[in-house]
Amino acid sequence: MITAAVPEREDYLNVSHGLKSWLLTKDHKRIGLLYLATITLFFFLGGVFATVIRIELLTPGGGLVSSETYNKLFTMHGVTMIFFFLLPSIPAVFGNFFLPMMIGARDLAFPRINLLSWYLLVVGGLFALFAMLAGGVDTGWTFYTPYSTTYSNTWVIATALGIFVAGFSSILTGLNFIVTIHRMRAPGMTWFRMPLFVWAHYATALIQVLGTPVLAVTIVLVFCERVFHIGIFDPALGGDPVLFQHLFWFYSHPAVYIMILPAMGVVSELVSTFSRKAIFGYRIVAFSSVAIAVLGFLVWGHHMFVSGQSLFAGMAFSFLSYFVAIPSAIKVFNWTATLYKGSISYATPMLYAFGFIGLFTMGGLTGLFVAALGIDVHVTDTYFVVAHFHYIMVGGAIMGYMGGLHYWWPKMTGRMYPEGWAKLSALVIFLGFNLTFFPQFILGYLGMPRRYHTYPAEFQILHVLSTAGASVLAVGYAIPMIYFAWSLRYGKVAGANPWGATGLEWKTASPPPLHNFDKIPVVTHDAYDYSTVVGEAVEVG
Amino acid sequence: MASTLQEQFDTEAQQKDASTLGMWIFLITEVMFFGGMFTAYTVYRRAYSDAFAVASSSLNVTIGAINTAVLLVSSFTMVMAVRAAQLGQRRTLILFLVATLIFGGIFLGVKAYEWNEKFEQHHVPGPSFHLEGVPQQSHAQLFFSLYFAMTGLHALHMVIGVGIISWLIWLARQGRFTAEYNTPVDIAGLYWHFVDIIWIFLFPLLYLIDRHLPK
Amino acid sequence: MTEHIDSIRTYALVLLALLVLTAVTTLVAFVDLGEFSVVVALAIAVCKMLLVALFFMHVRHSTKLTKLVLLGGLLWLVILLMLTLSDFTTRGWIGVPGR
Ligand code: HEM
Ligand SMILES: [Cu+2]
Numbered sequence: 001m002i003t004a005a006v007p008e009r010e011d012y013l014n015v016s017h018g019l020k021s022w023l024l025t026k027d028h029k030r031i032g033l034l035y036l037a038t039i040t041l042f043f044f045l046g047g048v049f050a051t052v053i054r055i056e057l058l059t060p061g062g063g064l065v066s067s068e069t070y071n072k073l074f075t076m077h078g079v080t081m082i083f084f085f086l087l088p089s090i091p092a093v094f095g096n097f098f099l100p101m102m103i104g105a106r107d108l109a110f111p112r113i114n115l116l117s118w119y120l121l122v123v124g125g126l127f128a129l130f131a132m133l134a135g136g137v138d139t140g141w142t143f144y145t146p147y148s149t150t151y152s153n154t155w156v157i158a159t160a161l162g163i164f165v166a167g168f169s170s171i172l173t174g175l176n177f178i179v180t181i182h183r184m185r186a187p188g189m190t191w192f193r194m195p196l197f198v199w200a201h202y203a204t205a206l207i208q209v210l211g212t213p214v215l216a217v218t219i220v221l222v223f224c225e226r227v228f229h230i231g232i233f234d235p236a237l238g239g240d241p242v243l244f245q246h247l248f249w250f251y252s253h254p255a256v257y258i259m260i261l262p263a264m265g266v267v268s269e270l271v272s273t274f275s276r277k278a279i280f281g282y283r284i285v286a287f288s289s290v291a292i293a294v295l296g297f298l299v300w301g302h303h304m305f306v307s308g309q310s311l312f313a314g315m316a317f318s319f320l321s322y323f324v325a326i327p328s329a330i331k332v333f334n335w336t337a338t339l340y341k342g343s344i345s346y347a348t349p350m351l352y353a354f355g356f357i358g359l360f361t362m363g364g365l366t367g368l369f370v371a372a373l374g375i376d377v378h379v380t381d382t383y384f385v386v387a388h389f390h391y392i393m394v395g396g397a398i399m400g401y402m403g404g405l406h407y408w409w410p411k412m413t414g415r416m417y418p419e420g421w422a423k424l425s426a427l428v429i430f431l432g433f434n435l436t437f438f439p440q441f442i443l444g445y446l447g448m449p450r451r452y453h454t455y456p457a458e459f460q461i462l463h464v465l466s467t468a469g470a471s472v473l474a475v476g477y478a479i480p481m482i483y484f485a486w487s488l489r490y491g492k493v494a495g496a497n498p499w500g501a502t503g504l505e506w507k508t509a510s511p512p513p514l515h516n517f518d519k520i521p522v523v524t525h526d527a528y529d530y531s532t533v534v535g536e537a538v539e540v541g
Numbered sequence: 542m543a544s545t546l547q548e549q550f551d552t553e554a555q556q557k558d559a560s561t562l563g564m565w566i567f568l569i570t571e572v573m574f575f576g577g578m579f580t581a582y583t584v585y586r587r588a589y590s591d592a593f594a595v596a597s598s599s600l601n602v603t604i605g606a607i608n609t610a611v612l613l614v615s616s617f618t619m620v621m622a623v624r625a626a627q628l629g630q631r632r633t634l635i636l637f638l639v640a641t642l643i644f645g646g647i648f649l650g651v652k653a654y655e656w657n658e659k660f661e662q663h664h665v666p667g668p669s670f671h672l673e674g675v676p677q678q679s680h681a682q683l684f685f686s687l688y689f690a691m692t693g694l695h696a697l698h699m700v701i702g703v704g705i706i707s708w709l710i711w712l713a714r715q716g717r718f719t720a721e722y723n724t725p726v727d728i729a730g731l732y733w734h735f736v737d738i739i740w741i742f743l744f745p746l747l748y749l750i751d752r753h754l755p756k
Numbered sequence: 757m758t759e760h761i762d763s764i765r766t767y768a769l770v771l772l773a774l775l776v777l778t779a780v781t782t783l784v785a786f787v788d789l790g791e792f793s794v795v796v797a798l799a800i801a802v803c804k805m806l807l808v809a810l811f812f813m814h815v816r817h818s819t820k821l822t823k824l825v826l827l828g829g830l831l832w833l834v835i836l837l838m839l840t841l842s843d844f845t846t847r848g849w850i851g852v853p854g855r
Pocket of ligand 1: 256257302364365378393
């Protein structure tokens with residue numbers, strides 16, 4: 001190579017060097033990568049906990065760890081995966097990186113606050129990490145009172161503080177997105193020309209902003225109760241533990257949509273790009289994101305059917321839960337309708353999109369099962385629920401995350417990943433996932449409760465299958481780690497628009513320059529108007 | 542004058558709009574934050590209305606009302622500061638910011654005095670808690686748990702506000718604000734008024750429950 | 757955004773109104789209005805909030821979006837309160853068979 005003579009093109013990665021230039025960066029793209037590194041570490045940590053859990057469950061007797069340790073393991077698995085991996089995952093990495101680019105902005109509205117929110121996640125994560133190393137927590141990720149406030153002898157406060165701090169990270173990200181979408185769109189970028197990814201993030205940001213503060217205050221109250229022994233939730237002092245559950249789920253049901261809406265946004269991009277068609281019913285899909293965000297706030301009581309909540313409220317919440325399914329279903333139908341007569345290419349990101357659609361549908365439909373008051377009394381707190389939410393969170397959200405990672409990798413790094421390996425690992429993940437979690441539906445239906453490390457011998461076969469699946473899944477996640485790292489150096493150099501996609505992020509170089517565009521684009525077309533990319537090279541595997 | 546326009550924005554107006562919107566959204570998160578406590582309050586006041594009435598009547602209503610007035614006056618001085626900033630009147634701006642700081646300080650001082658009183662009267666939740674005239678001590682304790690949580694978090698917001706205003710005074714003295722650029726004063730004003738509004742609700746909810754009942 | 761600067765007189769009148777309302781709400785609390793007293797207290801508080809928001813926080817002159825944000829936030833507070841109360845106020849409305 002004779003690169004010495006040609007001055008290297010300046011992009012966001014090589015404008016400045018050194019650790020300081022990263023730790024003090026205000027560039028949304030670099031902050032996105034900081035998040036990527038952070039959450040990958042937490043994903044790994046959560047994965048380690050999961051591995052020990054699955055190994056423990058190989059035998060009915062539970063020989064590997066004690067009951068106390070097991071309680072800590074599933075708690076730390078849940079806390080890590082939910083608060084430190086999945087909640088920040090797509091919004092903080094791809095949202096950060098691509099939302100400004102997709103609307104033709106130079107950066108988010110508040111770059112310094114953006115950096116602050118990364119630091120908050122890190123500090124929150126360190127609190128949680130400290131709690132784990134010091135001895136762990138055993139309350140479950142749900143921190144139900146009075147166990148968490150009165151009885152647990154583990155590191156509840158440190159973990160709760162960690163979540164509190166990370167919550168502010170999430171709030172600030174949401175705030176930044178909302179203001180950016182309202183105030184920073186490029187000329188011509190009207191609301192209905194925005195990519196559906198942006199719409200999904202707008203909806204997500206609404207939830208982050210409206211829901212997270214309630215979690216924060218709930219944590220404050222738990223903190224006060226544990227430290228100062230005041231009795232907000234303590235029945236001995238006239239308090240009501242069910243109130244805790246209301247406040248907790250007011251946030252935490254909508255929070256499941258913080259995890260899934262961004263993935264839905266990614267899938268909209270993927271389905272359009274790889275079938276080269278505009279998303280069928282664009283506006284309806286856009287509004288369905290907002291509808292999910294709004295309706296998601298009206299159903300939290302479906303987590304409390306057996307909590308002592310009034311039967312009337314139970315019925316109301318059960319009824320309302322069915323409404324959330326409508327916009328979710330609309331999305332699934334519209335993606336499928338988009339595929340119809342599209343020129344579909346089976347590139348890796350698209351494989352993940354397919355995986356998402358199928359698995360999310362299963363997760364969503366079983367959501368309807370458990371949202372039915374009568375059925376839930378039987379399956380609540382069993383593996384059926386565990387399977388339900390893993391179908392959505394792992395089968396849905398992480399599939400979306402992986403799809404997005406492959407889709408935008410060339411843009412972020414300027415290099416292609418190896419398509420063959422990527423396809424293989426997508427397949428391995430899909431198979432491993434189903435082998436892990438499908439047996440859990442059956443287990444739960446047969447009566448295996450969640451959060452136990454011993455069980456009747458007749459459940460062993462299904463548990464062994466699940467553990468076997470988890471090993472396959474682990475391999476599936478390990479392969480991309482390797483080839484992504486490999487591609488940084490050896491991957492084929494990617495052009496500006498390797499997929500022939502329509503978004504503004506593809507109209508600038510890969511990797512993008514510091515302020516994203518050499519000149520702020522003027523938008524004249526709808527999102528997904530493929531007439532704008534006619535003739536551009538397409539290198540789809 | 543050095544440009545106050547940050548590189549991600551095209552115009553000063555866009556920048557100001559963004560900051561204002563950002564502040565409003567932040568205030569909404571605060572509404573929800575306090576909202577969790579208001580919810581707890583509502584649930585328990587409904588359940589234990591008698592104990593809450595007695596407990597509420599043990600608070601000193603005169604002090605509470607005067608302190609409310611102090612806070613309202615501080616909101617007035619704050620809005621006057623914002624006005625001075627908009628008109629580019631530096632000296633007036635500093636004057637009113639200092640006045641706001643003083644009234645805020647008085648409010649916090651009075652609050653501290655009230656809390657201290659609670660400790661002396663054993664009205665602080667805990668083993669030594671005791672309130673005359675309530676059959677179920679735990680229910681009265683719950684009132685005071687909420688009282689301390691709500692006024693405590695309110696006071697914390699005041700303290701943060703005092704910090705912000707001190708910082709604004711420092712900037713104003715350096716002549717950073719002009720009739721064209723005064724967004725920080727403006728949005729700090731929004732914050733201060735918001736904290737005032739929280740107290741506007743806390744005062745009747747905590748101090749004024751069934752005052753007419755014979756004690 | 758066109759900046760609108762209110763007169764000192766306006767602000768002073770608003771302050772006066774706020775102080776009067778504070779006095780009223782305090783005095784009215786000593787009158788036996790039964791169930792109604794909390795309604796009056798909250799109504800006065802809402803009036804005060806509106807005064808502060810509309811005048812001191814310039815909502816009067818602000819964009820539609822700001823108003824929407826404000827209303828949305830209050831609506832969400834109502835959702836939190838109402839749906840939580842939908843449990844606590846209906847305990848025992850419907851008996852659970854077998855309990
Ligand atoms: C179609 C929409 C959905 C409905 C109707 C629904 C319904 C439910 C219900 C009723 C439960 C409680 C089951 C029980 O504890 O007995 C539940 C649990 C759960 N769901 Fe969903 N769900 C839906 C979508 C989602 C999504 C999108 C996610 C995540 C991204 C999710 C994650 C969870 C989680 C994490 C739990 C377990 C919480 C725990 O630890 O107790 N759900 N779901
Ligand atoms: Cu839910």
